[in-house]
Amino acid sequence: MTRFDPRGRVNRALLVGVSTYDFTEPPHGVPGDLPAVEHNLDLFQDTLAGGGVFGAADVTVARSPSLDDFDRVLRTAAEEAEGLLLLYFAGHGAIPSAGDELFLQMRNASVIAGGHAVFPGAEMFTTVLTWLASSPAERIVVVLDCCFAGNAAWIWEHFRDKRRVLLLMSVQANHRTDAGDGGTPTPFTSELLHLLAAPGELGFRDVSDALRKRMTEGPHETLRGEPWTPQSRAEHDEDVLVSAREAAVVHRPGPSHGRGGGPPVPGRPGAGQPSATPPRGTRGRSGGRPDRGRNGPVRPEAKRPRPPHGTGGGAVPPEQADAVRTPVPHRPRTPHRAPGHAAAAVPAGPVTARPRRSSAPLRAARRLAGRAGTWGAVLTALLSLTATGLGVYALTGLAGGSSDCAPALELRVLTDPDLEATVGAAAEAYLTSDANTTGDGCRRSGITVYSAGSADAVAALRRESGDWHEPRDEGPNPQRDIGPQPDVWIPASRADVARVTDGQDTDALARLEPDDGALAYSPIVLAVPTVLAADSLDERVGGPLTGMVDALRERHAHAEVRRPDPEFADAALLATIGLYGTGADPGRVEREVAPPGPPSPTAAGLLCALPDDDAVDNRTAALVPEFLMRSGVGCDRTTRSPRTAQYPGDVPGLEPVFVRVRWEGADLDRAARDEAAAGFGAWLAGAGGRAAFGAAGFRAADTGRDLLDPDGIADGVLPAPSLLIESAGRDAMETALRKYRDARGPGRVLFLLDSSGSMAGLWRGPSGGPGLLKESLGGLGGRDEYGVWAVADSARDRPYETLLPFGPHSRGSARAAIDAGARIRDAEADPYAALVAALGEMAERGADDDRPQLIVHLTDDEDAGRLTGARLEDVLSRARLTGVPITTVSLVGGGCDAGRPGALISTAGGGRCLDADDELGTGLSAEVARTGTGEQ
């Protein structure tokens, strides 16, 4: 990068400040006068004079010029400058509705509002740039301190001769700012002058970077309540020396580069400063004393409302301005819009203040400032303490050489398992987006997205929020079993919110605040292998699900239908509403859609599992949300049966909704957390979120329900199926879940706990054998029957001892019995004999009904050597014969590898095999919960 050094050249600085306006009354006046601007000019002039780049004669000050006067002085300065040309403007700025032009409003400015607002008495920034570009100056620096200053960036970027132009803007595009106290300079210029008052060489980039840092870290906010972030633009390799002030106290060796005499105390210019030369051709004047010229005296800190720093589309009428002038931290704001004014591109969304952390040197200096009063005093104190070191420090600190991003506020985002991939991708995009980035490039918030079974999440929010807040030794621990306490919950249906709140304890510690609208929409479809699918549109769209399923089976006798686990994800539960229809027998339905073995937890898992067996894939339709037709195809296996979506008319679709979750007592960072959650929520509801949901295959949540990404229509999907299905209701979901759990009646579970000597190393703690067993009891309710056998060769006549007799139990008494009786036996175990006995027991118990049954075998596989050959074959055949699923929980790694007894036995009976490579607690609990009815 090259830094242009203008010293020794013919330089010009034109300082334009409009503090007084001719028209300040509605309907055509600007919002008001800007007394602070007068101070800007005085101090800027003084600061430049000592800055070592501009001589006093090089600086022209134009005070409240008319448009004609402004054009004249601008032309003069442009013509005269040969080295550096600096233009500074402070006053009202205005933009038309498109936001693609910026008007700098001069003294005689007025506003004619309307669809195409007109701004007489104002200069277009494009025109200003064109005038400047006509100058022979080698470099041109423009500083804008006005509302909407950032809208100049777009114009600069599209300006052909921008290479010589370096642009510094007080605020980001489309934002208005408060002009500050009328007795002091405007906040932006005040900060700018502090920086320019520092000794040493400062480039344009040094100043803009440090300014951005100081403003965003400071208490300043735009009138929309967002961090006030100055902007800059320059070609990537361009920089200009803008100040080369000699250190006031520190005398560094070597020749001075400065020309002008600097003030003795940087940052406190004023008394004793050499005056600038009288302005040429302006009505302004030199010197530090305000002189209103023809515009009259400076008004005292007026009682009238201080206007915002601009007009135009988003302007606030004077009577409203006061209400939003002073930033009120932690209070949501509503964007103000002047009736009848041209609409500016003002993004919606209330945003409040957030604490920001400064870099270490700035923090240290600011702490000092708090004691000593002003930055000038700080620098004086620092400079007077040491010599070279602190001279360098001041420069480094002010130039923003390094930045400490504070660790971001962490948002915990819980979502439905079917949505985790989509919400996760959205969060990842948000994390690095501009919306989540401060002017320093720091992240405003961090986000972790996780999912938990939807029925468990609803139950935990409804009646276990106390345990979630503070888990007790023997009670449920949602912190472990569900996940972090969510700050944000994105369930797949709004009905989930009602499911929580309608049955919530009165002393619940989690309070839900759902957004009004859904984030996206995706209908539940019957994804049928295309060769089996209905041909006509009538058959494909709108009919009842049961009819579609029956028609499919009529067309193809071997066709099957699969649905994921309704306990685990909402999509499957919504599909269940349709499957049970009106009056269908849930028991019969479940026998038809329940494959051998456990169901896939998620719809994406189901779509990936089907192609594992081509024959199954070719004959099986899957009930899944439509969006997975696009994004649910990234499985390991790349060949699959092409599928066609059929759209039942009686299955409510997925409508993810953003829910803020507030926890009782979580007040340490309440406002900042609210802001962070609201920021993410607004982004999700806006273009960023639409892009993420669109890429995943979702539709818009509005009535049209168009695909959010119309260019990405997946094969087999109808662009506009025109469905009119009501959103899911709380009662419908609760009823479907209850029917599902009752479909096969209460369950029976027999636990076999390997208690042989080798289990000693895997016995203690929540992840030991007894701990895992006890944890899984949460899935069993009062109507379920279960028992526990301790498996070891310690009993004389059989391969086990009974720890808990078979029957219904309360969870507490069951736990107590296990605690009392579970211990390591001084013996080996005979898994063969124990499994044969267990299969016999369960076959007998289940002889007269069709209730769900399960055998759970917790073991370390130490005695698997007694389960080989004929013995193993015997167990496998008995398991197949009885049809009782056996879930093997191997507490060592590799226990479920292909060919291992655990894997074979589980497969034979339609159970699962879990080993130490899995999340054992979660996996076992899910299996047991699927068999039992749980607490209802």
Next chain:
Amino acid sequence: MIRRLAALLALLLLAACTGGGNGPHEEPPADVQGDIVVAGGRDVTGKNGIRQQLIDAWNRRQERDGTGYRARLVELPGSADEQRSQLLGALQSGSATYDVVLLDVTWVPEFAAAGLVRPLPDDVLDSDVVESVAGTARWDGDVYAVPFNSDVGLLYYRRDHLRDGGVQRTDLRGGLDWRELEAMADSLDENPPEGYEKGWTTQLAAYEGRTVNAVEAFASAVPGLALTDADGHYDATVEELTAGIAELRRRTQAPYLLQDAVHSDEAAALADFAKGRTAFLRHWPYAYFTLHRTLTAAELGVAPLPGQAVLGGQNLAVTKDSKRPGKAQELIRYLTGEESERCLLDAGFAATRASAYEDDSVRCTVPAASPSPSGESADRTPRDPAGRPAYARGILLPALRRAVQRPRTALYGAFTQTFTGRLGPLFGDSPPGDAALAAALDEALRKALPD
């Protein structure tokens, strides 16, 4: 340097303004009797609840002394991301109350910089704590945590494969470099044992495992490369990154690496190695116990990782808002004391104290569930005469001492997400060149760790 000088001077000035002071460590207020809540991730590595046992032992002591305090372990999910999210979110907002938190070593700077955990007296890190491990507990000149259990990358190898593959040297305890490893893999290719496919496997899926493996390659290629400076700011050049990427590419090239490693996490890599698909495995100390359940000492060996190995582990810290910080600190001293560390070592963790490895008089007396003498043995881990895992003193302790840390920054989450993501193309179908990838990585890291 300038920042440090400035900070120092600023501190001096402040001290002067306030008339001096007692330094940054204030005396904690009086403790309030009650439960000390210890929050940490679920231990999924099967160490028989040793953490709970140590807490139980401390509680028995409190009961005996009638102090009115009791420690209570709150388990968090097994996923490290979810643990961090809950700990951060809860401490920032107050949504849950914890007194002691178990932090992954890479989280210490973040929790310290955010003011969520308290500075501790320097003497919690006495000279017995392995110096490299002690380094994970400090941030910005203060001690914020105490190492509880450590972790370090090790090289496991199949002695049976080496033997069957015609490799002369089947005892690698003295260490080897990557060239020797590649030569052995070449030899195995010529005489492949049954089930053998490739030389080695490791964890390269898009998660922390990839960061760990990449940092090990980078630190091996560019000695002293830390990627961040003492303040946590990004501090590397494109040239350094290029060298690091070249080393990572060399280690993971097709002739030697099991291709499944690109999608493997710890469990998958362990399973592939246990099945005999590779002769070498980069893994953590707990694999020593897990693998010895299925492999004999004649089949399994462990050696120092060639080049640099990365430190892992968890540290204990006292939360800022704890109402009983004094007692919480006492609990931490107990849990990280000589005897506790010996218990952790015996149970399968890497202890943080040299005495656990070297001093035979330090024993674990915490009662544990143990098989009776006549029963079958649960423990197939080879042990030295003093009862430690046989590899502890000769392999594990030296590995810990030589190990390097992952970049230390309060923005570690952003770092590792960027690092892992940007290195992904290296394992894709058409990997970019070293320099091009380094330039992209450099740019991304500058954005993730802004300065």
